[in-house]
Amino acid sequence: MKNVSDSTASTAEAVAAVAANDECVELVAKATIPTRYGVFESHVYRVKSTGAEHLTLVMGDVSNGESVLCRLHSECVTGDVFGSYRCDCGEQLDLAMRYIAAENRGILLYLRGHEGRGIGLANKIRAYALQEQGYDTVDANLHLGLPDDAREYDSAAAILRALDVRSVRLMSNNPSKFDTLLKHDIPVCERVALAIPMREENERYIKTKQVRFGHYFDENE
Template structure:
């Protein structure tokens, strides 16, 4: 009889603490990524179990810290934190995912190419980089550490669903998160929908500017 080989973990749990924020008070659990060295955070509200509402959110310095209107990342994070505070759940904040995984400097290089007429996907490709380099195995390991094997995923991105499923997390449904739409990111969101398969409306309401 051959023993089944142990599955190598991709993260290690480091510390949990309680943090009051403008969105409410959360438990924050920090993890070290054993593949990349990045530090990730699970922001937890209530006592989530299987079927919990979960947002897997990629770090975006330009959108979250600097208020860039080229994307909707800042408003998405705010909305996700408000939602889990009100209903319970988890936001997994993945660091090292800037610019869909290409890094801050390459993201700004891609912005420059977009000023010259390329869309967000072609700008990455013109730099010799993947359209989306993100991996979600760390998020799956974090969910398992929290005792969660199935989720309602707060996302418009089917690739997140597919990757979590491939890593053993059941995704019962994608819960839409359409916020932060404005005139500066309309083309960016159109590209997400038309070329990357994101589940967004055919006609985006640009009456709201992210702030």
């Protein structure tokens, strides 16, 4: 039988860990940004330990927010800016913004420093070259002596808590994002599908995410 004092201690440790994580970011800038999707309030949060600056776009009132539509989007200059078909990042970003605009309420966290699953732009392009030789996205990173995924989502959880978000409907296919939010006491009450058509150029990329990272995949509806 589990000791009651052990359970109490575990709960206290979990609460303390969440509170400590809440202090890992600080709000450093704020302004309104009009976009083709509508008007967003932008917040820039800096991660104290690394200096990384994450951009948060908020539409509508999310304070004391339950079931807030939310996307944690990893920075991807090739997909988000140039529309690369090697990944589905740009299309996911566009669809997430459209969903938020349709509800007139939601949050997009644009997580900088996540380029190439956290290995940086130059290394991502090096990994692309290896993929052209037959490596998948995971093995290409490992061949370069880099982690298969170096991203963290603890700072994203701290930002959501700073915005007083209580629970989210998460637009994601990545189980790690769900696990991290739950760890920091932000329940995910629904997974909202971002159904992007698979292309010949990114089919292996998407299937690798499914097989090697356990990602979900939503067929285009």
